[in-house]
Amino acid sequence: MSEKKVNTDILIPSELLPKDGRFGSGPSKVRREAVEALLARSGDFLGTSHRQKTVKSVVGELRRGLSDLFILPDGYEVVLGNGGSTYFWDTAVFSLIERKSQHLSFGEFSAKFAASAKAAPFIEDPMIIKSEPGTHPEAVADSSIDLYGLTHNETSTGVAMTINRPIGAKGLVAVDATSGAAGLAVDPLEFDCYYFAPQKAFASDGGLWFALMSPAAVERVGEIKASGRYIPPALDLSIAIDNSRLDQTYNTPALATIFLMNNQVQWMLANGGIDFTTKRCATSSATLYSWAEASSYATPFVQDEEMRSKVVVTIDLDDAIDATVVASTLRKNGVVDTEPYRKLGRNQLRVAVFPAVEPADVEALVACIDYVVENL
Numbered sequence: 001m002s003e004k005k006v007n008t009d010i011l012i013p014s015e016l017l018p019k020d021g022r023f024g025s026g027p028s029k030v031r032r033e034a035v036e037a038l039l040a041r042s043g044d045f046l047g048t049s050h051r052q053k054t055v056k057s058v059v060g061e062l063r064r065g066l067s068d069l070f071i072l073p074d075g076y077e078v079v080l081g082n083g084g085s086t087y088f089w090d091t092a093v094f095s096l097i098e099r100k101s102q103h104l105s106f107g108e109f110s111a112k113f114a115a116s117a118k119a120a121p122f123i124e125d126p127m128i129i130k131s132e133p134g135t136h137p138e139a140v141a142d143s144s145i146d147l148y149g150l151t152h153n154e155t156s157t158g159v160a161m162t163i164n165r166p167i168g169a170k171g172l173v174a175v176d177a178t179s180g181a182a183g184l185a186v187d188p189l190e191f192d193c194y195y196f197a198p199q200k201a202f203a204s205d206g207g208l209w210f211a212l213m214s215p216a217a218v219e220r221v222g223e224i225k226a227s228g229r230y231i232p233p234a235l236d237l238s239i240a241i242d243n244s245r246l247d248q249t250y251n252t253p254a255l256a257t258i259f260l261m262n263n264q265v266q267w268m269l270a271n272g273g274i275d276f277t278t279k280r281c282a283t284s285s286a287t288l289y290s291w292a293e294a295s296s297y298a299t300p301f302v303q304d305e306e307m308r309s310k311v312v313v314t315i316d317l318d319d320a321i322d323a324t325v326v327a328s329t330l331r332k333n334g335v336v337d338t339e340p341y342r343k344l345g346r347n348q349l350r351v352a353v354f355p356a357v358e359p360a361d362v363e364a365l366v367a368c369i370d371y372v373v374e375n376l
């Protein structure tokens with residue numbers, strides 16, 4: 001760190017500021033239009049029964065919308081339940097892993113599913129393949145493995161991986177797509193279970209999980225259930241599947257969250273679907289990576305361009321510039337949540353560019369960062 005006293009009272013000129021200053025990795029920017037649409041339905045949707053048509057029709061529209069967005073093949077189902085992606089890990093441990101799983105562990109989130117599987121007494125210890133932060137390992141087919149746990153986008157480090165079935169693998173492929181879904185391209189034939197939550201690319205709030213499930217995954221759930229394993233009802237995927245088919249959840253969901261997520265999915269579809277969303281994220285992330293590469297004080301944290309995430313961009317700063325001060329100065333100016341993942345411990349900015357974020361706002365962000373650094 002330089003001896004020079006830093007100026008923490010920087011006022012960024014208003015013409016440089018983004019129109020919307022939310023760049024968080026989750027909860028992330030919620031579009032104002034969605035909130036206004038919710039307000040318009042506050043009298044007849046909010047505060048009504050989730051077992052009646054008013055709410056069920058929105059859940060149904062959302063399930064069909066996700067199916068359309070991901071262009072799901074025949075037989076794939078959209079399943080939902082309460083608890084967010086973290087609950088889905090435990091759900092998968094109870095209802096999807098038959099005997100033994102393999103996990104790619106390359107950051108805070110991917111490590112957690114592996115830990116859940118390891119802690120479960122009724123299955124074997126998982127096979128865990130690790131790699132250094134900023135990279136991802138590859139899955140390796142193994143005849144003892146009945147579920148491969150991949151992560152589309154490791155939100156803690158900004159590393160993304162292409163989703164492919166491991167060559168020669170017989171087990172199910174389950175993908176944590178919490179931050180990757182809708183921002184990164186995926187071929188549904190390459191997964192059996194692709195799960196996520198509403199507070200990232202779907203521009204809503206947390207607390208629910210969604211899983212796109214192949215017929216093989218649904219069949220596995222039935223087989224484990226029939227085997228007599230004890231499964232807590234709230235973590236029982238067979239109960240979630242039964243309820244989802246009726247456009248319901250096992251217990252009461254957050255109606256506002258469902259409404260906002262459906263509004264976002266319909267917005268994505270109206271603008272061109274997955275092609276629109278993935279291109280938008282590619283454009284926004286390219287703005288940040290090319291700026292960092294050209295900058296004298298910033299560099300992309302992820303070295304391998306193939307692994308660089310198009311939804312969560314991590315940028316290391318030169319040691320002479322304190323990233324904490326940059327992020328907090330941006331925050332004082334209304335540009336929020338560019339802090340790095342707390343446990344990664346790097347001198348870094350982390351910027352989420354989910355589909356709701358305007359590419360023009362990402363250009364403005366870059367100008368704001370330069371302005372702050374020049375004036376520190």
Ligand SMILES: *Cc1c(COP(=O)(O)O)cnc(C)c1O
Nearest residue numbers: 084085086109153155178179197
């Ligand atoms: C945010 C995130 C989670 C956790 O989601 P919750 O809904 O808070 O449980 C899990 N995995 C990844 C990759 C994430 O980005």
